[in-house]
Amino acid sequence: MSWFVLIVSGCFEAVWAIALDATQGFKKLKPTLVFLAGLVVSMLGLSYAMREIPTGTAYAVWTGVGAALTVIYSVVRGLEKAHAVKLALIALLIGCVVGLKVVS
Template sequence: MAWIVLVVSGVLEAVWATALGKSEGFTRLAPTAVFGIALVLSMIGLAVAMRTIPTGTAYAVWVGIGAALTVVYAMATGTESASLLRIALILGLVGCVIGLKLAH
């Protein structure tokens, strides 16, 4: 169960990171509200997962999921450019996150 909570929290990290960028320095209400809600829920989930998953592993997985999804979303929407190298590096990051789960 802790791993499911951690994955959802990682997804929420991508949500709040994306919303933060779209908030334009907290000047736009809707993205700012999404940022705040997703941030709080993401942190709560991370804290709950860390009750049973070691801190270093939980944090690395949480950041990895959030970072990978944030970049994938930005590339999919055209906000950031996509290249074979960037895709390969993201896949490497995802592979490392999976490896941390398997090594736990």
């Protein structure tokens, strides 16, 4: 259960990161509320998962999932350009997350 919660909280890390950009310096209310909600859910999930998963592993997975999803979102929305190297590195990042689960 901890691994599932960790992955979901990593997804919410991407939510708050994307919402943070959309707040435009906390000047927009709706993205600010999404940011705050995503941040709380993400941190609560990380905290829960760290009861059973070692800190270093949990944090690496949490940031890896969040970073990968944030980049994927940005590429799909056309906010960032996709190059073969960038996509390969994101694939490696996801592979590292899977690898951490396998060796845990």
